Amino acid sequence: MKLRPKTAISEFFSDIKDPRVERHKRHKLIDIITITICAVISGIEHWTEIQSYGETKYKWFKQFLALPHGVPSHDTFSRVFQALNPEELQRCFLNWTQSVFQISKGEIIPIDGKTLRHSYDTAEDKKAIHMVSAWSTKNKLVLGQVKVDKKSNEITAIPSLLNKLKLKGAIVTLDAMGCQKKIVEQIVKQEADYLITLKKNQSGLYEASEELFIKANRFHNSGLTYEDFNESNLSHGREETRAITVLNNIEHLIDPKSKWKNLKSIIKVDSLRVDHKGKVKFEQRYFISSLVVDAKSFAEIIRTHWRIENQLNWVLDVQFNEDDSRIRKDNSPENMAIIRQLALSLINQEKTEKKSVKSKQNKANWDNDYLLQILAA
Numbered sequence: 001m002k003l004r005p006k007t008a009i010s011e012f013f014s015d016i017k018d019p020r021v022e023r024h025k026r027h028k029l030i031d032i033i034t035i036t037i038c039a040v041i042s043g044i045e046h047w048t049e050i051q052s053y054g055e056t057k058y059k060w061f062k063q064f065l066a067l068p069h070g071v072p073s074h075d076t077f078s079r080v081f082q083a084l085n086p087e088e089l090q091r092c093f094l095n096w097t098q099s100v101f102q103i104s105k106g107e108i109i110p111i112d113g114k115t116l117r118h119s120y121d122t123a124e125d126k127k128a129i130h131m132v133s134a135w136s137t138k139n140k141l142v143l144g145q146v147k148v149d150k151k152s153n154e155i156t157a158i159p160s161l162l163n164k165l166k167l168k169g170a171i172v173t174l175d176a177m178g179c180q181k182k183i184v185e186q187i188v189k190q191e192a193d194y195l196i197t198l199k200k201n202q203s204g205l206y207e208a209s210e211e212l213f214i215k216a217n218r219f220h221n222s223g224l225t226y227e228d229f230n231e232s233n234l235s236h237g238r239e240e241t242r243a244i245t246v247l248n249n250i251e252h253l254i255d256p257k258s259k260w261k262n263l264k265s266i267i268k269v270d271s272l273r274v275d276h277k278g279k280v281k282f283e284q285r286y287f288i289s290s291l292v293v294d295a296k297s298f299a300e301i302i303r304t305h306w307r308i309e310n311q312l313n314w315v316l317d318v319q320f321n322e323d324d325s326r327i328r329k330d331n332s333p334e335n336m337a338i339i340r341q342l343a344l345s346l347i348n349q350e351k352t353e354k355k356s357v358k359s360k361q362n363k364a365n366w367d368n369d370y371l372l373q374i375l376a377a
Contacts (some may be wrong), residue, residue: 009034009375012096019083027072031065032080035072040336040343041374042365043358045321047074060368082330086147089338094144094164096342100349101141105169108301109143109192110135110308111161112175113154116322116333129333132157133341134165135308140348142312142341147334158183167192171291173305179288181259188261188290195301198266198286208254209266209286212247224250229295243270244302246295262290267298316340319357350374 010030018029038057039050054061054071061067072080103109113132132154133145144164148157154177162172162183168191174183176199187194200206216224224247232241245268255263267287274280287302316322320340327336347360350373355363364371 009037012099013089013092016088016092017085019085020080026069027076028066028068029080031061031067032072032077034065035061036077036081036339037343037346038364038371038375040320040339041346041361041371043320043361044365045325047078047327050074050077057368078329078332081327081332081335084331084335086331086334086338089335090145090164093142093338093342097141097143097345098166101136101139101143103136103166103168103170104138107170108137108173108304109165109167109170110137110173110305111158111178112308112313113148113157113177114313114316116325116337129337130154131334131337132161133308133312134161135312137304137307137311140311141345145338145341154178155180155183159186162186162190165190171195171301173301175305181261184263184288184290185261193262193290195267195287195289195291195298195305198288205254205260205288206286209268209288212250212254212266213245213268216247224253227295229299231299238273238275240271240273242272242299244268244295244299245270246293246298248292260288263288264292265289265298267295267302269302312341312344315344315357319361320344346374 013033014030016029016033018025020029035054036050039053042053044050044053051071051074058067058071061071111132111134113130116129116131130148131145132148134143135141136143144161146157146161146164148154158174158178159182167187170192172187172192172194174194174196176197179196179199179202184194184196198206198209212224213226216226226245226247228243228245230241230243232239246265248265250266251258251263254266265288267289269285269287271283271285272280273283287298289298291298291301320343322337322340325333325336327333344357347357347364350360352373353360353363353370360374364374
């Protein structure tokens with residue numbers, strides 16, 4: 001059985017620059033990458049297990065891979081992913097993403113960071129890798145990812161990630177780390193809208209937002225009109241009530257010099273949480289946005305932002321055991337993070353099985369036809 005040409009991994013990953021010396025190339029790079037992707041889809045995590053997986057499925061892989069010297073050893077898998085340029089792998093991942101996905105108007109695209117907890121290497125004085133990813137909440141698909149430079153933080157990584165994406169018509173959501181004028185300007189330049197948590201170290205804007213809400217509440221003839229919306233939910237024994245209040249069309253009051261591109265609305269969220277022991281916690285947050293919509297719509301956008309935590313970061317940790325991975329040498333942690341995100345995106349695109357990610361991984365492991373369905377999703 002052959003992979004369909006238009007959806008084959010080879011179509012998007014065959015032109016990766018091979019980092020190996022020519023005389024050492026006993027195995028084709030595309031064979032190594034394909035077996036690894038299939039193994040991660042099937043819930044396999046370590047190099048020795050990936051070798052065993054390839055050997056178990058050798059006859060099946062041989063139908064569409066060359067495998068001139070059989071299945072590579074675990075050392076070969078390890079060395080190749082240590083040397084492989086992550087930028088090359090990301091480029092191919094992005095090409096695949098853009099072939100299967102197009103952003104629709106109003107789609108919410110959360111951007112968030114995640115640390116690969118055990119990717120540090122004490123012997124090499126190497127800190128844990130931190131990746132920033134963009135997530136399609138509608139399609140449960142990673143749109144792109146970049147590694148945060150070891151001498152920097154998410155503030156510099158986010159613009160690099162945004163540059164890789166086609167965002168026209170989307171709503172980009174970010175936590176407080178992304179609350180920067182240049183990031184806002186870039187989002188607008190790419191013809192998208194934004195909703196960003198306002199952080200307190202943006203003191204002028206933060207204080208102005210507080211004052212506007214106080215004025216709107218105290219003085220009904222202030223000329224400021226606001227909308228509000230209340231919601232509550234009970235989860236894991238914890239009850240949370242949120243009051244969302246919105247001031248629209250306030251750019252001339254809060255940002256008269258237009259330092260924050262297209263800033264049109266500020267949003268205040270008051271959260272009251274009561275845990276199963278009766279402990280009460282109150283939190284107040286502010287957001288800025290280029291949108292002019294009602295409070296209920298803003299509440300939905302804010303809730304949707306946190307899906308990147310539940311649908312991507314949590315799944316990578318729990319279903320793919322990313323936090324427990326001991327793959328840490330050279331480029332291999334970043335490359336395997338990309339492979340996991342590709343595997344999760346492929347699994348989510350397979351719609352015939354209404355099962356959990358873990359159930360799909362298990363089925364892919366023992367059912368080659370189903371694995372092929374995932375690869376062709």
